[in-house]
Amino acid sequence: MRAEESSLRAEPILATATSRTGWAAGHLTTALAGTTVLMAGTGLGAGLAHGAKVGDMGQVGRVLTGALVQLPAV
Template structure:
């Protein structure tokens, strides 16, 4: 998840720098993306915990087509 945020922040920073002509925008936008990493880790942790608690019980619902 952090790698995706770094890549997205870097890409957005480069585009912003090219559009404005200010190379300092790369760092600002990258830092703006990196401050979201802890929140992404929390959401990942919640998803993993929920899967660990009820994951096996819900495995069949991926193939559920409704009432027969």
């Protein structure tokens, strides 16, 4: 946030009725949602590839779960 304020990119946003907390929460939400979508997509793709290779599409859920379990570490 400090870099955004120092480079004056935050100035037009914070000059409106947006609070600093709301602005920061928006950035955090975007980062978390983006990471979740990427991890889910990667897990799904890997699960489909693994399921196709071993001939058991029931493995998709297992691999997807394995990818989503990593979210707290991200």
